[in-house]
Amino acid sequence: MAAAFLPPVIISAIWAFIGIVCPFFAKGPNRGIIQCCLMLTAACCWLFWLCCYMTQMNPLIGPNLSRNSILIIAKEWGNAIKEG
Template sequence: MAAAFLPPSLITVIWGFIGIVCPLFAKGPNKGIIQCCLMLTAACCWLFWLCCYMTQMNPLIGPNLSRHSILIIAKEWGNEITNTTTT
């Protein structure tokens, strides 16, 4: 169970550092814009990662290939399947 808790925690800490700590070191005349960009970047990247991570945890649908598609893929990858139909 701890293995499933580690990746979200680690990524949250990394993006939290970028979004909270890094803006404190911004300098120059555009300090506010740089801080805003860093915080928005961190929030958007973390949210995108979280959505992708959670989607892969329990996918709603799997691949649905027709027999013809499987035969074409097998042929292209060098594992040609003989088309034997039993009647």
């Protein structure tokens, strides 16, 4: 159970650090723009990662193989299926 819980927490913590903590260290005449860029980058990258991660957890589309394809693959892999 911890294996499925750990990656989202770790990645969320990394992007939270970049989006919340790092903007406080921005310096220079364009401080506001740098802060905004850091926060937007963190939010967009985290959201993109989350969408990709969740899509891989439970894919909606699986392979659609014809019967002949399945028989050929099984034969090539050494698990010949007897037709009958």
